Every structure is written in structure tokens, then in C-alpha cells.
Amino acid sequence: MVSTPTRTGPGKSRSGDAATVGRAAGNAQPRKLISRLRSGVSGFWSTLEGSGKSRSNSTYYLVLGASLALTAIGIIMVLSASSVESIAAGESPYSLAAKQGMFAGLGIVMMLVLSRINVVWLKRFAWPAVILAVALLLLVLVIGKRVLGNQNWIEVGGFTFQPSEYAKFALVLWMATVLSVKAKLLDKWMHALVPIVPVAAVIITLIVLGHDLGTSLVVMLIMAAGLFFGGVNLKLFASAGGVAAAAALVLALTSGNRMCRITAWMGQGCTGASDIGFQSEQGMSALASGGWLGVGLGQSRQKYQWIPEAHNDFIFAVIGEELGLVGTLVVLVLFALLAVAIYRIVSQQEDLFARVLGGSIMAWMLGQAAINMAMVAGLLPVIGVPLPFISYGGSALVMSLCGVGVVLSLARAQMVPAKSSKPRRWPAIFARKRT
Template identity: 35%
Template sequence: MVFSASYAYAVYKFDNSLYYVLRQGIFVIMGVISMYGISFIDYHVYRRYVFPIFLIGIALLIAVLFIGERLNGAKRWINIGFTTFQPSEIMKFALIVMFAHLSTLNYKRMGTFTYGVLPYAICLMTVAALMMQQPHLSGTILMFLIGFVMMFIAGTKFRYFAILGGAGGLAAVALILFKGKYMASRITNWLHPFENLSDENWQTAQSLIAIGSGGIMGRGIGNSHQKFLYLPEPYNDFIFAIVCEELGLVGALLVIVLFVLFTFRGFSIASKAPDKFGYMLGIGLVAQICIQAILNIAVVTNTIPNTGISLPFFSYGGTALMMQLGQMGILLNISRQATMEKT
């Protein structure tokens, strides 16, 4: 799908139809090798180094503000020569490990505010403050949702989520008051994607055209029209729209079913983990993929406003793919240790 969605842009930008798929292929190979190797590393090592991992994530979020590359008005990428990477990808993993550690440490006291809310809120607010300086709204939302899922499963009382939800509502009101015209414009563009086809509306409108053009069975693999310089980012954030156009409703549902099966299987592995840390770590890793897929598909179908978030395992992006595959290696190690303990 990366090749099919990218070759038109690759020819236009680099005069090489294989530009994106070859680069992605290298990271696929590296990622699969990493996944296999990591599957043999005892997942408890991440708890032993939880604070260095978290501090590295924070340091990278600070560093990107000073040395990051600016693209489309945001500084989210650090150039390391042969490629670029987003520190937020590392921060997602660091946050999951930290929350798994806190949940294991305080699992008998998760019903209290001091242990079930406060340390998590401090971590989330610190990360959110740095993320919004980039700015990276979609990444911030994703981390909050991952955190809330882990907190809820760990035992945080529902009333605290109501309080946090109220605080979030007040923050949203404040944002609207301070950026009223901007927020009103975003909401109007979301509700009326085909009106005033400006730069903000263009991508969503072309995505919906691609989805509608696919029909039930699709145009056929490689036969998308919108990828020919109509739909921006067809190989990245909006690759699902090309899936819909080329493979139709059937192909789109197949992709969704694959993510559903992955989620069920991942939660099953987590539930059989030998200890609390493995359980919460597995929950966090699966929740990240599941929530990110939901948000991406919701954006592409205009169910929610465009926030700019990739589709796990599908979207172009080498370092993100390597992180995702590496995290699947950790999930495989949890499964491996559960099997060993059972036998």
C-alpha cells in the first residue's frame, strides 16, 4: 500500500517511483529483525530503567524545540543524517513504561487520589506542556487516551476521571476564548469539508472523494485517482483513504478487522502475563496501536477534525514503524514468558 499510494508523489518529487517504498522497506527489514531480537529480552529490564527511559523521552521533547526541523508550521522532527524521527514516538513508549511501573508500584492504592491520579497527572501534564510547544495536538491527545486507559484498568476510580474530564472541559473553553476565531474555523471546516476549499479543507475533501470513489470493491490495487497529486500525504496520514479507493469497502473493513483481531490478541497476551508489570505494559502497548488506528481512521473519514496522525504499520515513516515493531517484540516477550511459566 505504501508503494501504491506513494509512487505518483515519488515520481513528481524525486523522479523515482520507488523512492518511498525502498526507504520504507529498509526500515521494515530493520524493524522485523529488531522485533525478533527484542522478543528474547526480558521485559522486566524496562522497569529497572524506567526513569532513565522517561528522562530521555523528556530530553528529546525539549531538544526538538531547539534543533528540530520545522514542517507545516510544527517542529516535531530531529534530523539524524540518514533519516528524521519524532521524539514523540519515543515518548509514547516511555510514558507506557512509566505508567506500567506506577500501576505495579501502587496497585493496592489506586483508589486514592495521591497514588491513583497525582503521579500520572504530573507525568501527563509535563509531557503535554512540551508536546504543545511543537505543537503536536494529535500526539498529546493520543498520550492522554493511552494514559487514561492504563489508569482505568489499573484501578483509578471513575469519579477522578469525571474530575479530569471537567478540567479538560474548562481547558477547552479557555482555548476557545483565547483562540475563538481559529477554533471556530476548525469546527466549521470539519462540519462543512466541501465548502471554501482552502488549504485547510482540501485534504479532508480529497480524502472523502477517494473513499466515496472506492465503492464496495474499489478501483483495484494501483488504480487510485486521488493519489495523483490531489490528496496530500496519501502515503502517510491519509493512506487509509487510498486503501478505501483501491480496495473499496471490503478492503477497508478487512483492515479494520485486522486491527480488531490484533487488539483482542494483544489484550489476551497481556491478561496472561506472569506479573502486574507485564500485564500493564502489554495493555499500554496494545492500547497505543488500537487508539492510534481509531483516531487515524476517524480523521480520514472526517468523523473528527483533522489532527494529523498516522495509521500504525501502514503509514510511511521508518522510525515510527521501527518503534511499533520493536514494541511488538516486547509484547512477544510477554507472551513468551507467559508460555514458559505455564509450562
């Protein structure tokens, strides 16, 4: 006698239900795994950024923590990358690292001071700051110190100062002040571009006359970011981008060294300068030899006078060699966290002055970091832009930390004040006994 499966419904059997349930259970497991992964990532991010009223508070500490961590990494890597050349020059292996630490201390103090100041109070210094920047850039062309073909430093008492780094900070403050005053007129192209573009063009021209194309590109980026966050009509950026591209092309064609750098980046030879791509090749070799975990802190082989300016423009290559892919990813993550935190602060600003100020500082630091790391990785030609917070250079480090101080001031204005609580009572051990 043949048995038939018991029907549980029209056209369905128990065996069919079991197969359907089994397939559903099998499909549900990957979905549960993906759901748990998403919830874990969202939970980690919520913990990182905070929620509700504590979000602004956590953003403040995220900016502060990422900046201090990058500064600490910079001092350590400057010590590692510069020790060999310092010994070869007859100096202490700690000489450059000690100077970097001194400037880091000065920059942190200025950062904390600026973080306690209301940024609106800084408006009164906007015009004097930009006038001083232009004067210093003119002075550097007269008495400036020339290093590796660039005349960008003024030497005073054994210390060198780079006015172009100060000019970035001054331009950011000045643009925010001018655009906030002309807020109701920015829909007209004349008011949107004047006097921002002419003053920025003067600063860029003076920097280019010192043969520093990399810094001039960063200043262009700052100017574009200021106009963007100021709400200028986006149609103006098309024409401005065309003018900037034409200017960059002219600057490249009028300099044999720049053309050789571009042709070397494109994999072509350059007559009379066969070693023009040497620095880029050695940087790529350092990144490749680092592997996943690196050769060890202080164990770089490329820093033995193989990579020119190993402690400055190409310090990211030394990080990749000594700390490996993990070390480079740590630096990338810190810059990413800094970018997200600053953007969160800027996006919550209702005042035009604060929005332009914070947005320009974000473009300055993150744009310069992206250019440097892309240059070291071979994605851009070598244009001589230091890595913020990490590359050796007192002027750049102090000005970067001052920019962070301004961002922290904006974040403090958004922080939720602590709820009033009962007055503190001294512990019983310190309390006076009543007689």
C-alpha cells in the same frame, strides 16, 4: 355414509397431528440453520484462537501475524501512494517505500529481540527512558525541523527522527513501573495521580508546543489507559475527563487553524481559510470512488496531488480507493484481531506491571488507529494522526513494532512449553553403520 377422522386421543385427530408436525418442522428448519451458523462461527473462532493449553500459543501467533500483515500492507500502500509525488520531486518512485521497508526490517529485528526479553528486566530502563524522552522533546523545540507547521522532527544525516513517537513507548514503560511500585497505595487519589499525571502533562505540553495536537491526544489516551489498567478509582476519571475536555477546548480556541478544522468538520465555512476542509473532502471522495472492489492497486486518481499527505495521514483513503470496501475491511479485521489478541493477553496477566504495560500498548495502537480511520471517514476533524504500521514514517513504525515485541514477550510467558519427548534420532541415511 360420512366418515369421521379417527381419534388418537382426547380431542385430537390424525389430521390435527399432521398439521402440528408440519408447523413444527417448518419452524425447526430456520432454527437448524441458525444453529448451524452459530456452530460454524464458533468453530471458526475456536480454530482461530485454539482451545485449552494451545490458546496462549495461538494468541502469540495471532499478534505476530496481524502485525506483520499490517506492516506488509503498509509498505505496499506507501509505494503506491508516494510514487507520483516522488517522481514529481525528481526522485525514484521507490524511494519512500525503500525507506519504509528499511525501517520495517529494523523494527522487526527489535520486535523479535524484545519478544525474547523478560519484560520485568525492562523496569530498570523506565526512568532513564522517560528522562531521555523529555530531553529529546525539549531539543526538538530548539533544533527541530518544521514540516507543514509542526515542529516534531530532528534531522540527523539525512534521516529524521520523531521524538514524540519514542515518548509514547517511554511513557508506557515508565507508567507501568511506577504504578507497580505503588500498587498498594493506588486507592488514594494523591498516589494514583502523582507522579503519573504531572510527568505526562510535561510530555503533552512539549508536544503541543510543537503544534502537534493529534499526538498529544494519543498521549492523553495512553495515560488514561495506564491508570485504568492500574486499577485507579474510576471516580477520578470523571474529574480528569473534565480537565482534559477543558484543556482541549482551550487549545482549540487559541488556534485559528484548529478552530477552522472543527468548523469545517461541522459543515460550516471558515473566514480566511475556505480550503481548510479540502483534505477531508478529497479523502471522502477517494473512499467513495473505490466502490466495493476499488479501482485497482496503483490506479488511484486522488493521489495525483489531490490528497495532501496521501502516503501518511490519509493513506487509508488511498486503500479505500484502490482496494475498495474489501480492502478497508481487511485492514479493519486485522486491527480487530490484533485488539482481541492483545486484550486476551492483558486479561490473563496477574502482575500489575505486565497488565499496565500491555493495556497501555493496546490503547496506544488501537486508539490511534481508530482516530485515524475516523478522521479519514469524516467522523472526526482532521488532526494529523498516522495509521499505525501502515502510514509512512520510520519512527512510528519502529516504535509500534517495539510495542508489539513487548506484547509478544508477555504472550511468550503464557505459552505452554512443549512436552518432553524422546531424543531425536538421526535418519537412517545419516546414521553411521556399526561394524
